[in-house]
Amino acid sequence: MKKQTDSDVAVIRIQNLCKSFGTNKVLDHFNLELHQGESLVVLGRSGSGKSVLIKCIIGLIEPDQGSVEVLGQNVLDLDHVGLDKMRTQVGFLFQSNALYDSMTVRENLEFPLRRHSINLSQEEVNKLVMEALDSVGLEHTVDLMPAELSGGMRKRIALARTLILKPAIILYDEPTTGLDAITSLEIIALMKSINERYHTSSIIITHDMKCVKLAADRVAILIDGKCYAEGTYDTLRQSTDEKIHPFFQ
Amino acid sequence: MLHFPPLPENTRLFLRDTGEMSRFIGRFFVEGLRPRFEVAEFIHQCFAIGYKSLPLIGLTAFIIGLVLTMQLHPTMVYYGIEAQIPAMVGIAIIREIGPILTALIFAGKIGSSIGAELGSMKVTEQIDAMEVSGTNPFKYLVVTRTFAAMITLPFLVVIADAISLYGSYLGVNIYENLSFHLFYEKILDYLFFMDILPAFIKTFFFGFAVGIIGCFKGYYSNKGTEGVGRSANSAVVVSSVAIFILDLIAVQITDLL
Numbered sequence: 139m140k141k142q143t144d145s146d147v148a149v150i151r152i153q154n155l156c157k158s159f160g161t162n163k164v165l166d167h168f169n170l171e172l173h174q175g176e177s178l179v180v181l182g183r184s185g186s187g188k189s190v191l192i193k194c195i196i197g198l199i200e201p202d203q204g205s206v207e208v209l210g211q212n213v214l215d216l217d218h219v220g221l222d223k224m225r226t227q228v229g230f231l232f233q234s235n236a237l238y239d240s241m242t243v244r245e246n247l248e249f250p251l252r253r254h255s256i257n258l259s260q261e262e263v264n265k266l267v268m269e270a271l272d273s274v275g276l277e278h279t280v281d282l283m284p285a286e287l288s289g290g291m292r293k294r295i296a297l298a299r300t301l302i303l304k305p306a307i308i309l310y311d312e313p314t315t316g317l318d319a320i321t322s323l324e325i326i327a328l329m330k331s332i333n334e335r336y337h338t339s340s341i342i343i344t345h346d347m348k349c350v351k352l353a354a355d356r357v358a359i360l361i362d363g364k365c366y367a368e369g370t371y372d373t374l375r376q377s378t379d380e381k382i383h384p385f386f387q
Numbered sequence: 388m389l390h391f392p393p394l395p396e397n398t399r400l401f402l403r404d405t406g407e408m409s410r411f412i413g414r415f416f417v418e419g420l421r422p423r424f425e426v427a428e429f430i431h432q433c434f435a436i437g438y439k440s441l442p443l444i445g446l447t448a449f450i451i452g453l454v455l456t457m458q459l460h461p462t463m464v465y466y467g468i469e470a471q472i473p474a475m476v477g478i479a480i481i482r483e484i485g486p487i488l489t490a491l492i493f494a495g496k497i498g499s500s501i502g503a504e505l506g507s508m509k510v511t512e513q514i515d516a517m518e519v520s521g522t523n524p525f526k527y528l529v530v531t532r533t534f535a536a537m538i539t540l541p542f543l544v545v546i547a548d549a550i551s552l553y554g555s556y557l558g559v560n561i562y563e564n565l566s567f568h569l570f571y572e573k574i575l576d577y578l579f580f581m582d583i584l585p586a587f588i589k590t591f592f593f594g595f596a597v598g599i600i601g602c603f604k605g606y607y608s609n610k611g612t613e614g615v616g617r618s619a620n621s622a623v624v625v626s627s628v629a630i631f632i633l634d635l636i637a638v639q640i641t642d643l644l
């Protein structure tokens with residue numbers, strides 16, 4: 139059963155996005171839309187430019203050409219104040235978690251709260267930190283260092299840090315890579331519950347077919363820098379196209 | 388038409404790195420002088436950088452002062468000028484050995500730790516994570532660390548000089564009885580303000596070199612854990628060479644004055 143999505147409203151609209159590194163053409167006139175409330179999975183082989191794509195969305199990588207609209211604003215036109223503001227509404231879960239090694243879990247979670255010039259009292263900050271940890275079920279780790287956590291716990295803390303600003307959109311960069319099957323399922327369940335609880339829209343990048351099957355409302359396949367195909371999991375799985383077929387084996 | 392052969396790979400890489408380094412230094416001044424200033428992180432780094440290297444620098448300074456005196460002693464006795472040992476050691480330490488030795492140890496300890504820290508932050512996307520959390524990572528990481536290295540090294544050198552001279556005082560006392568007061572009196576007889584000032588000023592540049600090179604190597608670290616090790620390693624090598632070159636320039640300038 140697919141969840142109801144309000145498919146008219148596009149929260150992210152990517153048009154003709156191009157990006158090359160030297161002679162390496164990574165994205166080549168890529169087009170994609172993410173609708174309100176939807177979970178969109180982007181599939182692609184390793185090195186096909188999936189991370190580059192979502193880094194363009196959040197303004198970490200500047201594309202050579204094309205436009206990226208997030209919540210109605212063109213990312214390329216934003217100055218750094220505008221970018222910061224946009225980034226409070228778009229959460230990013232990094233492929234390698236990106237937890238700050240030199241800080242405790244609490245300081246990691248406080249970092250985005252304190253740095254985005256939002257005025258919060260210490261009490262409010264504490265409350266938000268505990269709330270975010272609660273939603274990933276790891277309140278007891280609040281005073282530990284990231285190095286003391288397991289891989290799955292680190293991923294969940296990273297997710298808590300992404301959630302803490304209550305973003306409208308979350309970009310997940312390979313949320314289950316490197317985790318065992320059971321932990322992967324836990325993370326997927328967590329992503330779904332977050333989606334329902336906070337009504338977020340999300341782009342999920344993955345090669346994990348279980349994740350695609352469980353989490354995707356819609357799937358887009360990135361091949362040769364283009365959005366090669368899109369559709370639901372079931373329609374794409376039945377595709378006989380020789381480039382799409384291998385993903386679903 | 389003139390035809391130039393392509394540059395050898397090493398030369399090309401060297402020129403490219405030099406260019407990137409110059410851009411990095413330019414960016415340091417542009418971003419460093421523009422608000423917002425990361426004062427809390429700067430103070431934290433001063434403490435981390437200065438305090439952490441103090442024991443090591445203190446120990447080496449003490450040993451160098453002591454050993455230098457003991458090594459000089461036989462020769463000075465041979466020429467019958469052992470009374471000049473304090474002056475000679477004092478000038479050697481304050482003008483040259485104190486600054487250069489402290490800076491080299493500082494490069495080994497702090498340059499490598501900055502290189503490794505920023506390198507691993509780079510490869511695990513922590514620098515990107517800072518950027519999406521409303522923080523300019525260049526200001527937060529590079530500017531604070533470089534300024535902190537620049538400010539703390541001169542103070543470490545002053546402390547190292549003092550400890551070194553105390554080591555030398557103990558060295559003199561192995562052979563004869565000399566009061567502490569007399570020892571310093573003898574040094575101050577031969578030491579002038581113009582000996583101390585250039586030595587002090589050049590240490591700011593040494594500190595700057597260690598900080599900016601460590602940051603540069605870390606910030607542009609290659610993917611993978613191997614890249615982190617290489618950043619740390621080349622941070623030490625390059626900043627040590629830079630210290631010697633800066634020292635050479637500083638001596639030439641002082642000579643002209």
Ligand SMILES: Nc1ncnc2c1ncn2[C@@H]1O[C@H](COP(=O)(O)OP(=O)(O)OP(=O)(O)O)[C@@H](O)[C@H]1O
Nearest residue numbers: 159162164182183184185186187188189190191233
């Ligand atoms: N900063 C960069 N400089 C140069 N090349 C880059 C840079 N970032 C990415 N690339 C190149 O872009 C291509 C796509 O990289 P990307 O990280 O997006 O792959 P990916 O699809 O996320 O792969 P994976 O599944 O392994 O994470 C790669 O060939 C990579 O070498």
Ligand SMILES: [Mg+2]
Nearest residue numbers: 188189233311
């Ligand atoms: Mg990737």
